[in-house]
Amino acid sequence: MRVNVTVNGSAETVDDVWEGESLLYLLRERMGLPGSKNACEQGECGSCTVYLDDVPVCACLVAAGQAEGRRVRTVEGLAEGGRLDPVQEAFVEAGAVQCGFCTPGLVVQTHALIARDPDPSDADIREALAGNLCRCTGYEKILDAVRLAARRKATA
Amino acid sequence: MDFLRPATWADALAAKAARPGALPLQGGTDVMVELNFDVRRPAALLDLSGIAELRDWEEDGPVLRIGAGVPYARIIDELGARLPGLAQAARTVGSPQIRNRGTLGGNLGAASPAGDGHPPLLAGGAAVEVESAARGVRTIPVGDFFTGVKRNALESDELIRAVRVPPAPGPQYFAKIGTRNAMVIAVCSFALALDPVRRAVGTGVGSAGPTPLRAAAAEEFLAARLDWAGRGPLDAGVAREFGELVRAAAAPIDDVRGTAAYRRHALSVLARRTLGWAWDEHRADTAREAS
Numbered sequence: 001m002r003v004n005v006t007v008n009g010s011a012e013t014v015d016d017v018w019e020g021e022s023l024l025y026l027l028r029e030r031m032g033l034p035g036s037k038n039a040c041e042q043g044e045c046g047s048c049t050v051y052l053d054d055v056p057v058c059a060c061l062v063a064a065g066q067a068e069g070r071r072v073r074t075v076e077g078l079a080e081g082g083r084l085d086p087v088q089e090a091f092v093e094a095g096a097v098q099c100g101f102c103t104p105g106l107v108v109q110t111h112a113l114i115a116r117d118p119d120p121s122d123a124d125i126r127e128a129l130a131g132n133l134c135r136c137t138g139y140e141k142i143l144d145a146v147r148l149a150a151r152r153k154a155t156a
Numbered sequence: 157m158d159f160l161r162p163a164t165w166a167d168a169l170a171a172k173a174a175r176p177g178a179l180p181l182q183g184g185t186d187v188m189v190e191l192n193f194d195v196r197r198p199a200a201l202l203d204l205s206g207i208a209e210l211r212d213w214e215e216d217g218p219v220l221r222i223g224a225g226v227p228y229a230r231i232i233d234e235l236g237a238r239l240p241g242l243a244q245a246a247r248t249v250g251s252p253q254i255r256n257r258g259t260l261g262g263n264l265g266a267a268s269p270a271g272d273g274h275p276p277l278l279a280g281g282a283a284v285e286v287e288s289a290a291r292g293v294r295t296i297p298v299g300d301f302f303t304g305v306k307r308n309a310l311e312s313d314e315l316i317r318a319v320r321v322p323p324a325p326g327p328q329y330f331a332k333i334g335t336r337n338a339m340v341i342a343v344c345s346f347a348l349a350l351d352p353v354r355r356a357v358g359t360g361v362g363s364a365g366p367t368p369l370r371a372a373a374a375e376e377f378l379a380a381r382l383d384w385a386g387r388g389p390l391d392a393g394v395a396r397e398f399g400e401l402v403r404a405a406a407a408p409i410d411d412v413r414g415t416a417a418y419r420r421h422a423l424s425v426l427a428r429r430t431l432g433w434a435w436d437e438h439r440a441d442t443a444r445e446a447s
Contacts, residue, residue, distance in 0.1 A: 001159055019159035019201060020191045041192040043185055043254055044339055058253045061188040063181060065159040066205050109253070130338030131251020 005067045007031060008077030017064050024048045024059035026067070027074060035075040035104045046132030049105040050074045056112040058131075075104035078111060086156070087111045087149045096145035098136035106132045110146050118153050120146070158200035165207055168315060169289040176312035178202040182210075182225055183257030185250065186266045204315070210261065220323055221285070224261025224316045228273075231260070239321060241276035241328030241347050248272055248330070248345075251338050261316045264301065267308040267367070274302070274368035275347035275360030276330050282321035288314045295320065302367035326350040326441075327434035331426045332362070333414075343414040346402065346426040350434050352441075355384045359427075364406035364419045371405035374398055374427065382435070390435040398431055399424035 003014045003026065014030050022041075027033045027050070037047035041060045048059040051073035059072075078085040084092070087110050097103050106129065113120055113128040120128065125146050134142060160178055162168040172178060179198035181187050182205060190196035204210060210225030213235065220238065222231070228246040232255070236243035249255050249272050263273040264284055282298045290313060298319075301309050310316070328349045334340030345362035357375040362368050381394045408419035 019157040020197070022188055022192060042189040043250065046251065046253060049253055055256045056253055057257050058185075060192060061184045061254075061257060063159070063184055063188060063191075063201060063203065065161060065201070066181070066184065066203055068161065068206075128252055131253050 001065060003064055003068055005069070006071045007033070008073055019063075019065060021064050022060045023050070023052070023062040023064050023067050023072065026064040027059060027072070033074055033076050037101050037104055039101060043131075044133065045102070045105070046109060046129075047102050047105040049108045049132065051108065051112070056109055073108075075108055078107065085111065086152045087114065087145075090149035090152060091142075091145045094141050094145035094148050096138065096141040098134070098138045102132060102134040102136075106134070106142060110149060113146070114150050114153050118150060120150060122147075157198065160200055160202045161206060162202070162204070163206060165209055165287075165317070166289075168202065168204055168207055169287060169313075171202055172315050173289045173313040175200050175202070180204055180261075180265055180315060182259045182262040182265070183227060185254050185258040186262060186268075202315075204261075210317070216320070218322055219320045222260060222319045222321070224264075224318055225259050228255040228258050228260075238323040239276070239280070239328070240324055241280060241330050241349055242273065242321070244328075244330040245272045245276045245332070245345070245347065248332050248334075248337070248340070248342075254339075260319050264308065264316055264319070265310070267302055267306050269302075269305060269365060269367055270342045270345075270363040271368065272332065272342060272345065272362065274298070275345050275362040276328065276349070277319065277321060278360030278368060278370050279347040279349040279358035280321050280324065280328065281349075281358055282319055284309075284316060285318040285320055286310055286314045287317045293317070299370055302369075305366045324349065325354070326352045327437040329430040329433045331430050333422050333426070341413065344406075344408065344419040344422050344426070346423055346430060348427070348430040348434055350382075350438060352384055352438060355379055355382075357382075359402065359405075361402065361406055361423060363413075364408040364423055366407070369405065369407075371402045371427075374401035374405060377401055378431070387439045389439075390432060395428045395431050399428040402427035 039045045039047040043058040050059045178200035210223040213222040263271040277298045330347045332345040333343040342363040347360035349358035357379045359371040403424040408416040
């Protein structure tokens with residue numbers, strides 16, 4: 001089937017999409033956007049988190065056909081004008097990346113958290129990131145990065 | 157596989173009548189897992205996520221009518237004050253990303269005995285509004301909706317339109333056992349609803365039987381023994397007996413998440429604990445009224 005979807009601001013048409021495939025597969029395998037990671041395929045890990053019409057979701061649990069006519073923003077779409085988003089910069093500076101596989105999902109979910117709540121408590125951060133697993137278990141640095149990104153946003 | 161994408165509710169009912177084997181798809185948080193792991197290959201997917209009226213809730217006389225496509229995140233934000241038990245259960249569903257997609261309609265359609273939405277709907281006296289093109293609307297009390305493990309009372313041409321549930325007339329609580337707060341399928345769960353006006357008690361037990369279930373004997377016992385008007389301290393013996401009756405109502409199995417014996421024990425504890433919270437709230441309500 002054909003799917004029309006706006007991805008990172010660009011209106012796209014994709015043909016020969018299998019009816020049972022996920023938005024994650026569509027993004028990675030058909031549109032050349034491998035930033036969203038394919039890890040668990042059951043919504044457990046959050047590595048494929050993307051915005052669907054401004055709401056963060058697990059792309060692996062959205063059917064590709066459900067994205068018809070809607071807007072998707074992936075980790076590739078966060079940087080603007082060749083400059084990383086402040087959340088991405090904070091992850092780099094805080095050393096919140098080990099193997100990196102969970103990072104794109106954490107960055108998108110953190111981006112959504114800070115947009116909604118510019119001054120999250122630690123409990124808020126833990127709750128917001130509860131669906132994003134880091135199997136390197138580098139959670140403390142990740143929390144540092146989220147706090148840093150929030151501070152940057154507050155003083156920007 | 158076909159991907160059916162009706163734009164209106166009428167089109168959706170017509171599509172389900174024409175293709176009874178089509179699998180309804182709402183937030184995808186259950187269905188897509190089965191597709192991704194190739195454990196299910198339906199002839200067609202019936203995507204209901206584009207139907208605007210399913211995403212609304214409204215007051216309809218004495219009840220709240222929650223469209224089958226309202227995600228848990230919105231139930232928490234928009235209905236939490238009026239349906240606190242359901243909101244507490246919704247907060248335990250998956251993760252923020254899952255709560256942005258998962259719906260009560262999907263929970264009821266999947267009809268898992270572990271569905272987090274089911275115990276508070278049982279305790280709160282909810283009904284499921286279903287519809288078919290041929291026979292129109294029927295309303296099924298939620299206690300009659302679950303017919304077996306992952307089976308429900310829907311006919312093959314019917315779709316879930318909404319859940320009808322009265323706003324909480326009194327304290328409501330939900331508690332769930334799992335290895336962590338997020339991303340947990342309940343080992344067991346329990347919902348309690350007190351109705352101080354009717355002096356009635358509602359219960360819902362999850363993950364401890366082939367279907368979600370009510371503990372009817374526990375409800376009757378507690379309703380008769382609570383000091384509704386006097387609002388005195390909770391009698392420890394009454395609380396203990398309530399827990400025992402909830403334990404007796406459960407029919408759990410041993411599985412990968414826990415043993416039957418553990419589930420029975422845990423349910424007696426959850427029942428006692430939620431009763432303590434609910435009774436404290438009931439007593440505090442008096443204090444507020446008196447002040």
